[in-house]
Amino acid sequence: MDIRIKGFIESSCSDWPGQVVAVIFLPGCNFRCPYCHNYPLVLNPDEGETFTLEYVFQRLAALRSWLDGVCVSGGEPTLSAGLAALCGKIKEAGLLCKLDTNGSRPQVLQELLARDLIDFIAMDVKAPLLADSYERCAGVKVDLAAIGKSMEIIRNAGIAYQFRTTYHPALLSESELEALALLFSQDEKPLLQKACPSGALSLDFRRHEDITAQQYQEVTVMMQRLLKKSSKG
Numbered sequence: 015m016d017i018r019i020k021g022f023i024e025s026s027c028s029d030w031p032g033q034v035v036a037v038i039f040l041p042g043c044n045f046r047c048p049y050c051h052n053y054p055l056v057l058n059p060d061e062g063e064t065f066t067l068e069y070v071f072q073r074l075a076a077l078r079s080w081l082d083g084v085c086v087s088g089g090e091p092t093l094s095a096g097l098a099a100l101c102g103k104i105k106e107a108g109l110l111c112k113l114d115t116n117g118s119r120p121q122v123l124q125e126l127l128a129r130d131l132i133d134f135i136a137m138d139v140k141a142p143l144l145a146d147s148y149e150r151c152a153g154v155k156v157d158l159a160a161i162g163k164s165m166e167i168i169r170n171a172g173i174a175y176q177f178r179t180t181y182h183p184a185l186l187s188e189s190e191l192e193a194l195a196l197l198f199s200q201d202e203k204p205l206l207q208k209a210c211p212s213g214a215l216s217l218d219f220r221r222h223e224d225i226t227a228q229q230y231q232e233v234t235v236m237m238q239r240l241l242k243k244s245s246k247g
């Protein structure tokens with residue numbers, strides 16, 4: 015199997031609501047989000063420890079009685095050629111399979127879903143689907159048609175999913191947040207996560223202050239208000 019596992023957490027209760035999962039990290043990413051905290055995997059995908067498949071699946075077997083599933087994260091996992099084979103092996107082990115993705119490769123999502131290899135997808139929607147906003151938040155030019163296609167595929171997949179956005183006022187203005195909110199329906203419960211400047215990928219972004227509790231509360235309430243008006247999703 016053509017896969018390199020660059021990180022392995024044996025159990026997490028925060029990656030999939032209501033499930034206890036192991037987390038596998040695959041290297042490399044086609045984005046350079048300023049707030050990224052997994053950037054060693056992104057910038058230096060060949061460095062660091064590599065976990066063998068044998069080791070990871072031995073551990074998963076040993077933990078099987080209390081694990082519900084495995085979250086495949088990164089980096090951007092859809093860049094790894096062996097992703098489908100890895101997900102298949104997770105399912106063969108009797109475990110649920112969750113995928114974290116930036117949504118840039120809809121054709122890979124389509125293939126995984128067609129083969130019934132994924133039970134839950136969490137997709138980052140970095141910004142409203144506007145070229146400048148997305149480039150600022152992803153750190154590279156992004157094919158917005160691919161992002162929109164991934165959202166459509168996920169919505170029609172018939173599995174659980176979550177859209178999530180990492181927010182900081184230095185990256186998204188209030189009007190951009192409003193445009194973002196209109197991408198989602200209230201039922202989808204999109205997640206707004208706080209971007210943490212300390213230790214982030216971008217040296218420029220590191221200079222910003224953390225978002226305050228009050229700022230976070232205000233933008234969360236604003237998002238909720240706009241979601242109620244939204245009919246999409």
Ligand code: SF4
Pocket residue numbers: 043044045046047049050051052053056088089090116138
């Ligand atoms: S999509 Fe962004 S946050 Fe996620 S791994 Fe890539 S650079 Fe980091």
